[in-house]
Every structure is written in structure tokens, then in C-alpha cells.
Amino acid sequence: MIDSSQPDLNRRTEFTARYFVESSAPVAKVADVIAGEQSSGTFLALPGETDELKERARARVTDVRALAPVMEASLASAYVARRETPQLFHRGEIEIAFPVDNVGPNLPTLLSTIAGNLFELGEVTGLRLLDLDMPPDYAAAFPGPRFGIAGTRDAAGVHGRPLIGTIIKPSIGLLPEQTAELVDQLCAADIDFIKDDELLADPSYARFEARLAAVMPVLRGHAERLGRMPMYAINISGSIDDMLRRHDAVLAAGGNCVMVCVNWVGFAGVAHLRQHSELPIHGHRNGWGAFTRCPQLGFDFRAYQKLWRLAGVDQLHVNGIRGKFWEPDASVIASARACLAPFASVQPVMPVFSSGQWAGQAPDLYASLNSVDLMHLAGGGIIGHPQGIAAGVASMREAWQASVEGIALQDYARTRPALRAALEHFQAL
């Protein structure tokens, strides 16, 4: 006789999702509701939910930790309001284990399971996906990064230091020849990495093909001089057919990276590109703010980056410390650490620091991460350097050398005019 409340674990493998929950119901109870709703149960007793079916398909609650309750609901629920006026709302962290057999290596269904209707349950006044874990052999059935950090470094020809990069600005509006001119200046400054803005894909006045045709000869020219081609993450976001065609065009032209806006291309599209791609994929997460800025809703980056690692991006944005975005520095650092941390059998992705960056953030980044496996992108910090673009790039590289060698930037800058000028100019801003 099978104990229906506890499936026989020897007979199935599971993946787990961890949540913050807030509810008018006690945490253990709402955990049961979620486990039921997201597997074989529902709000009514079902005649078809036999012991045998439960053993096969029912999710189970594997951890419940209560947190201090609150007096007011974080998120309104008309369902709760129709039934009661709760004196308090319970809070906690819970973990739920789902049978791998329910889902298989299917990204959209994995998301529907761990991040689907549970956000809308009436009892729930707060729900956030904190983390995700899975057995290595299950993780290995997803695409995963093809290049990762090592492959990105090989394609860029940059080893042993961060990739110093920038973004084409103005974000949108340049004609193809203007873009090529800017790329030429950036390459002449020995930059490691350039990316398109996420707004720029295929405007009618600067079609993708025209930009590629204008930019690639410039990159190839500098590659000959540098012995490496500066990595250009050209934004191929669009329809599935357009993305594959653009990828092939970049590859044929000798390019070394493609960029996609992951949230809006979506999981099926990014994974499809990954299966096809022979180039590292630069994952831009614009829109991420909508998924994460309410602390009692949505996604923690810890879980989010694992999902995009499964889909197969090689590089992923994490904002910048002391940047122009809302995010606290500790959160930015935690995101970068998550990208670099082991996850099942899936290789790490390269964290991309961007937004309000210049040489001055290097010491804190290095001290926090103890790693140079990252991209450090500066717009104004490079293009706005008082001595020009080449000095901007040099100042970033010098700041990282100083950081790795444990020398204060002020000291290192004494004999390095580019870094000195950066410190004088940007620290005053």
C-alpha cells in the first residue's frame, strides 16, 4: 500500500523550486495548496486523483520556514476580501519538489510549473520564485550555454582579464555608416567588446543587413591589426526566421557574437537560436525590472539566471554598481555571483555589468567577486572620457590591473594619465 501523502522517492526524480510566500492561510497550508495546484490537485477533491496518480505526478512540500507575519497584505486579493478580514498575513519560505517526469526537458512547461498560475491564487498575497534546483542529468537535457565564459573568451581573444566594452550610442537613430565610423573609433581604442543597444534591431533607416555590411569590414580590419576581433554583439532580436537568418549572416561575415533580448524573444525562441547558433549569445534582460522590482512578487535573479542558463545564453546582464538603475549594489553583486556559481551540470554564464559604469567601480567589483570573468561595459565612462575613447578604454583596463594587483586606484594612477583623468573627471560627477 502506497502512502499517498508521500510519493515513493526511489521511483522518481524531482526538481525543486523555492518561494517566498505571503498568505491569509498559514504557510504550511498555502504550500500544500500550491503543490496541489501546480501538479495533480485542485480546489475540489477529484475522483481521478488516485494514489497511483499521486505517486506519479503529485508535487510535495519539502521545506516550510515561517517568517514574521505582517498586518497588511502586500498584494490585494479580491478572493480573500470576499471571505474574511484577516488579522494578519503569514509569511514564509517554502520549497516544493516536482516530478521530473511531469515536465521533461521542456522550458515553457518548466516555467508553467514553477512560475504559472500560482502567482494568481486567491489565498496568495505575495509570491516570489527565489531559486530552482535540479539533478545534473535533468539539467543536461536542456540546451545550456554552448560557449559560456571560456568560449566567449576564445571568440573575443581576451584572456585573464575582464572584457572591457561599450554600447553604441545614441542607442538608436544612427545610419549604418555612422555606426561603422563609431565602431572604427572604438576598435582603434583597442576595445574588447561592443554591443548594440536593445532598442536597435532593424530600423528602416539602418536595416540589419546594412549595418552588418557597414560594420564587419571595419571589425575585420582591426582584427588583422589586433590579432583578435573585438567582439561585437549585434542585436538580432526579431522573428525566429529573421534571427536565424541574421545569425547566419553574422557568422558568414566573420562576426563573433549575437545579442538577443531574452524576455521578449522568449524561452522557446532563445533555446531555438541556441540549438542553431555557432556564435556566443549575449543575453539582454531588458524588461527584467517588471519581473523583480516588487519584492513580494515575481522572480529573484538567482532563479532567473538559471532558467536562461538552461535556455543557453552565454552572457547575461546584471546592471552595474552605483549605476543609473534602481538596484542596490549588493543585489547587483549577488546577481553576478549567481551567474558564476555552479548549477547542476550547466556551465556558468559571463555576467555583464552595465549602466553608469567607469573605471572607478573596478576595485569594488573585483573585491566582491574575486574574479575577472565578466564584462565591464561603460558608455559615458569610455566615450565620455576627457582624453577620448582610447584613454577611456585604457582607464578601465588600468583600473582592473590595479584591482587585481591590490593597488589603490589613486596610487596606480600616478604614472597612468588615462586612469588619473578618469578619476578626476568621473569622481567629480
Add this chain to the structure above:
Amino acid sequence: MIDSSQPDLNRRTEFTARYFVESSAPVAKVADVIAGEQSSGTFLALPGETDELKERARARVTDVRALAPVMEASLASAYVARRETPQLFHRGEIEIAFPVDNVGPNLPTLLSTIAGNLFELGEVTGLRLLDLDMPPDYAAAFPGPRFGIAGTRDAAGVHGRPLIGTIIKPSIGLLPEQTAELVDQLCAADIDFIKDDELLADPSYARFEARLAAVMPVLRGHAERLGRMPMYAINISGSIDDMLRRHDAVLAAGGNCVMVCVNWVGFAGVAHLRQHSELPIHGHRNGWGAFTRCPQLGFDFRAYQKLWRLAGVDQLHVNGIRGKFWEPDASVIASARACLAPFASVQPVMPVFSSGQWAGQAPDLYASLNSVDLMHLAGGGIIGHPQGIAAGVASMREAWQASVEGIALQDYARTRPALRAALEHFQAL
């Protein structure tokens, strides 16, 4: 000489996005910041942002309406905290017009433009995409629904009344032959529509192909009897290749609908399916709660449904009134109205009411919508009817007949035992 602050509108067409904003900065100022960041500007003055470029690419603020300010920020911003301790946070609604030429018929780039980094701007302590509008000829360049309401009705063979439907339960765990058995019972009850649960796609114990092979002969058998095939929205969510293969298998087997989990397949994937599809697409929006439950963040359904209409779904979920989810009834009704309302040249989609539904909601739905162009899905309300599944379907259909004829359910039920039993049973719950 061109006035750089006001592009020459005679020379470009635009689409507009409407937002709720909250900011430490005055609303008009943050509107300018957003318009800049989401087009050709950035936080520094850029040498390349010439008048000519602005005229081509710069977004412009077309409406600013102040709302009452608040004393506390809805969403934390470390950027604000580093700079000031604002006495109040401004709130308002703004509209921004973007040049169509910047984006073209590119769904991911449209999203990056209207729903990208702006959610993360440091000045912003609240931002929600409320609405979207565009010229008909621009909208026509996106896929759009191929079938819409009329095509859905034709495929289901149901006209002049709502499609009464249900969801296969338990959501997940049934074997293919068990699913077929339940479908047989539902079809025997003359149901119009059946859907898979969003959790169910291709579990190892009930592979997609096996389920299709088990279910389709049952549906074909009943189609012969009914003169119409009950519409079965079989969940094909998965990789691009799997979705296309599954679509083709459904089509070859004589099926009449496919279902996808839109948020997790993503815009590129759904639009790709739409281009390929010869069957109506049932759009399941699980995960939507994460996008919408914080009132100062994310998306209003008004904008969201337009985006999925552009991508080409034919049917879209809107929850149910007095359901088991968090959403207020007025919001559910507004969502359904949005699906049915005109939007540029894009045809309406069929709203799908689901979650805690039974016959009793029909009068309010009809009174609110004055339309029968909808799907009304009941799980317990059909399968849990005290007289069985056929009476459950009959009770729903009778409730809609009464509603359209303007007769109170209690009166109509006097000569209709199925409806009477539903009222007695479910009203007491």
C-alpha cells in the same frame, strides 16, 4: 532649420504607449527621461544626437497628466536613496510616441522599446504599461490572429452562443487512455470545448503523441454524431521544433485547436507558430500574475492583450468572476472587454473565462459584456455537477439561454432540472 525638440510629424508615423509613472522627479521630467532613454537619448548629452538624428529616432512625450503624489515610494530605488530623501513622490499618467521606423514589425523590439529598461530607471519608483496604440497599417504588418472569434466558431461548429468548456483534471498525471476516457465522457455530454491543463504537455508517462493518438479517435467518433467536433485545445507548448511538429500532428489527426503557454513560449515562438499554424491558437497566460499584481509595476491587461493579438493568438484567458484567483470581478470584465474591443486593424480575440466557474456567473457575464463571443470554462461546475457531466454542460448552456433572454436563473430553472440542481448545489458552496 528643424526644431529639435519637436520632430516633424509629417515625415514620420508613430505608435504610442501609455504609462502610469511614479518618481522622485516631476512627472513631466521623468516622462522626458523615459522618452530619451527609450529612443536616442541617454543620461549624458551625446555628441552624436544631432537634430537630424532626433527627427528620425527620438521619441516624444505627447501627454502628461499629474495624479496626487504619495509620501512613500511604491518601489524602492537605491539610486534615489543615494542622492536625496524626497518629501514626496510624483505620480501621473504619460503617453509617449515612438517612431514606427525605429522598430518595424518586430515584436521583441517593440517590447524592448515600450517595456524594456524603463522599468529599471533609478528615478522611477513605479511604472506600469497601461496601453498601446498604433496606426492600422503598422499593426497589419504583425501576424495577428488568423482565426479570431469567427474562425474559432467555425472550427468548433458553435455559433450564436458561448463555447461551454472544461479542463482535463487532474491537471497532470493521467495516462493517455485515462485522458481519452474522460474526453469521451465530456463529448458524450455534448461539450463544446476541452482544454489541457497548462502543466500538461509531454510527461514521460503520457507523451504528447500517445495522448493525441488516444484522444483523436474519440473526438472523431463524437464529431460524426454531433455534426461538429468538440474543440480540443491540446497543449503543444515546448521547443519551436516540437511545437511545429505537434501542430502538424494535430492537424493531420483532424484536430481543431492548439494551446500554447504564451508567456513562457514567448513572443517570437508564438508568432512563429502563428505563421505556420492552420489551427486556432488557444493562448494560456499562466504566469500573468507576476506581470500584473503589483499595481505600480508591470502591465495592464489592456496593453498585454494587444501584444498577444499582434502575435496572433485567437483565444486568450481572462480568469473568471467570483473565481478562485486574486482578481477583482471588475478587472476580469475589463479584460474580456479589451479582448473584444477594436485595436487598429487587428481582429478581436475570444476571451476565455476560467477558474471557479459554473452556471451561476452567466447572467453577470452577459450583462457586463452584452456578448456571447466568449468561452466559459468550468471544471467543478461541469464535472462536479451533482447529476453528472451532461447535466453540468446543460446547466451552463441553460444559464446562458436564460441570460440572453433576460430571464432570471431561478425562473428559468423551474422547468430545467440540470440548471436547478446547479443552483441548489453550487450556490450553497
